[in-house]
Amino acid sequence: MKPIDQIMVRKLGGWNLIYPADWVKMSLTERDALLADDAVQFFGDGAQIDTMEAIASLSPDMGAEPQPEEKKPEPTVPENQIVELTPADLVTATYSRQVISGPAWQIQRSNVDDISVPFSKFRGHPSDDVYDLLTKEGTLTLIADLMTDVFGHTGDSRELIPLEAAQFFDDNFFSTSLGDRFWEVTAKDVRAQVAKNPYIKLLNNA
Amino acid sequence: MATSSIDTKAQRIRSIFSLLFLAGVIGIAGISVFYRTPVDANLGSAGDILSRTDELWVLFAASLVFFMQAGFLCYEVGLARPAHTTAVAIKNLVDWGVSTVGFVTIGFAVMFGASGNGLFGQEFFLLEGLFATNVTVSGPTFFLFQLAFAGTAITLVSGSLVERTSLLAYSIIAVALATVIYPLYGHWVWGNLLVEDNSPWLASLGFHDFAGGTVIHLLGATVALVGIIMIGPRIGRFGPDGTPKEMQPSSIGLSMLGVIILWFGWWGFNGGSFLEFNRDAITAIILTNLAAVSGLIGAGAFAAFFQNRYMTTMKLVGGAVTGLVAITPGADVVTPIGAVALGLIGGIVFSWGNDFMLKHKVDDALGVIPAHGGGAIVGTLGLAFFAEEGTFADGMVNQFLVQLAGVVVCILWAGGASYPVYWFIKKRVGLRVSPVEEMAGISLDNPDWPYQEDVEEDEDDKLDWSSAAELLGANNEAD
Numbered sequence: 078m079k080p081i082d083q084i085m086v087r088k089l090g091g092w093n094l095i096y097p098a099d100w101v102k103m104s105l106t107e108r109d110a111l112l113a114d115d116a117v118q119f120f121g122d123g124a125q126i127d128t129m130e131a132i133a134s135l136s137p138d139m140g141a142e143p144q145p146e147e148k149k150p151e152p153t154v155p156e157n158q159i160v161e162l163t164p165a166d167l168v169t170a171t172y173s174r175q176v177i178s179g180p181a182w183q184i185q186r187s188n189v190d191d192i193s194v195p196f197s198k199f200r201g202h203p204s205d206d207v208y209d210l211l212t213k214e215g216t217l218t219l220i221a222d223l224m225t226d227v228f229g230h231t232g233d234s235r236e237l238i239p240l241e242a243a244q245f246f247d248d249n250f251f252s253t254s255l256g257d258r259f260w261e262v263t264a265k266d267v268r269a270q271v272a273k274n275p276y277i278k279l280l281n282n283a
Numbered sequence: 284m285a286t287s288s289i290d291t292k293a294q295r296i297r298s299i300f301s302l303l304f305l306a307g308v309i310g311i312a313g314i315s316v317f318y319r320t321p322v323d324a325n326l327g328s329a330g331d332i333l334s335r336t337d338e339l340w341v342l343f344a345a346s347l348v349f350f351m352q353a354g355f356l357c358y359e360v361g362l363a364r365p366a367h368t369t370a371v372a373i374k375n376l377v378d379w380g381v382s383t384v385g386f387v388t389i390g391f392a393v394m395f396g397a398s399g400n401g402l403f404g405q406e407f408f409l410l411e412g413l414f415a416t417n418v419t420v421s422g423p424t425f426f427l428f429q430l431a432f433a434g435t436a437i438t439l440v441s442g443s444l445v446e447r448t449s450l451l452a453y454s455i456i457a458v459a460l461a462t463v464i465y466p467l468y469g470h471w472v473w474g475n476l477l478v479e480d481n482s483p484w485l486a487s488l489g490f491h492d493f494a495g496g497t498v499i500h501l502l503g504a505t506v507a508l509v510g511i512i513m514i515g516p517r518i519g520r521f522g523p524d525g526t527p528k529e530m531q532p533s534s535i536g537l538s539m540l541g542v543i544i545l546w547f548g549w550w551g552f553n554g555g556s557f558l559e560f561n562r563d564a565i566t567a568i569i570l571t572n573l574a575a576v577s578g579l580i581g582a583g584a585f586a587a588f589f590q591n592r593y594m595t596t597m598k599l600v601g602g603a604v605t606g607l608v609a610i611t612p613g614a615d616v617v618t619p620i621g622a623v624a625l626g627l628i629g630g631i632v633f634s635w636g637n638d639f640m641l642k643h644k645v646d647d648a649l650g651v652i653p654a655h656g657g658g659a660i661v662g663t664l665g666l667a668f669f670a671e672e673g674t675f676a677d678g679m680v681n682q683f684l685v686q687l688a689g690v691v692v693c694i695l696w697a698g699g700a701s702y703p704v705y706w707f708i709k710k711r712v713g714l715r716v717s718p719v720e721e722m723a724g725i726s727l728d729n730p731d732w733p734y735q736e737d738v739e740e741d742e743d744d745k746l747d748w749s750s751a752a753e754l755l756g757a758n759n760e761a762d
Contacts, residue, residue, distance in 0.1 A: 083515075083516075083518055083519075085518075085715070085718045087289055087713065088711070088712055089289060089293045089712055089713065090293065090451050090452070091451060091714055091716065092713050092716065092717055093715060094514065094714075110288075115287060116287065118718050120519070122519060122522055123518055123520075124519070
């Protein structure tokens, strides 16, 4: 994907040009409203970029600078490694990091009513306030929690999400080297990534 | 397909404006019926003593200046990308319409009406009382000449914002320019042309701008620059590293024809500004030609010797226009060799300015800022040094300082007054056309765009995610 350098935002009688830094500064509510109205388009070097890919590339690291172009080979996944996931309920939550230094992440989960709860406890890990990203176990737990929570699943996420799928998600979406930088993702961002995950086959719940 | 909240709001606002439009039409018709001037009110008392030669000359000059609209149209259409030629032409047509309405109703009155304070005129609204006035020519002829000037100031802005600005946004800017921004500054410099008792404050300081180098060209270029910054560059104009990408012009030949028409029209612009037919008018036309040729040479030579021949063709074209602008403020006082000097310096400024703007990622599509802004500054400041001996009683340096003040005031006023207008449009309306229109070509009413197939292919590329979203039942989102 080409680095995003121009973003077009629709207004009542026309469109405006903004830049990735402006997008990052916008509140989640504003961004969600634009996405819901299909009122935003992303461009890199003059070419339009898929909205979901663009959001995914702009959201996790929240860098004001355009993201470097990163090409990864498409993995060929054996049929027996693909798991089926049926969405139960598509949530509109936001996940943000409260402890902003070190590998111990405390994630707050906020819903549309702005009610915020510790994500770890919400997901049924009563003894842990934080996800320890120094350990593989902590990282995978957080990833699996995110991947399942956005589809409204409760219970043990690790049973639903296989290791390979979590690993792919980690490689393409997550960053544990943020230092003190801001980190926040929406459920929509996460779902966009899950949809691209070759280890997961999403089924219609209708 | 579900209607977005933006669509719903836009539709509501469109309905309100439709009603306002109908009310306006009815209102104007009503006023026309109930407010009629007596049959002999428009007869000028001094009509008989006017020179018919002067009258005819200024009327012809006004026609030449109006014909410059055709020159601007060809110039802009030729330099725009093929998909945008229709839209560029439409904008030129619209800005003449807006200029006329805005200038007739309010602009002319603010610019030339009796003021008493030197700040703004308060007479001749809707041309009331104009037809009974005279200067060296009759009031109506003077009005036509000035209307053509106003159209020029406004059309400059469209040239710099082509290929991306929405017609609605541009029309709002044009209205502000025709009714307030241009006439107010114009009054400060030319406010005593029609009503001699007026004391416009910049003219009272001794500021000299014979045919509108600053009043028209610098003012228009400043408004355009603010617009360029607020609207931003075209999609893909600059690469990720800031390198400008070539935007293939539709027809260089057409743009050159445009320059020739502008050149021809400029005879009227400078020659007609004396408002009488005399030897000075012919001299001004000669100086105009000298400066244009020098501008062309200056820009071309600078591009060839100092800029590795980068975009030399466009610089030749722009250099000629810059030379024309540079002679405009001093076409009544500059010596022939001074006209050559102004043209050469103007041409160099254009070539340098054009590359400077690109280097700083300022997407001035047609080089309006270096041509009209740069040329106007060179001409307005330069006339202090290149005027005939004894023209300015206070000497070169003092005149230069006065000229500098006029330039600074123009930039501050035009920039300061246009910024809130752009800001409001950006905040409430949106300044640009949709990305599809920008990339495939702007069309007001024709769905069969020349690049429609490409657009449809792009839409197909998005299917990956939409099918996935459908799979997820995205419409049932809830928390």
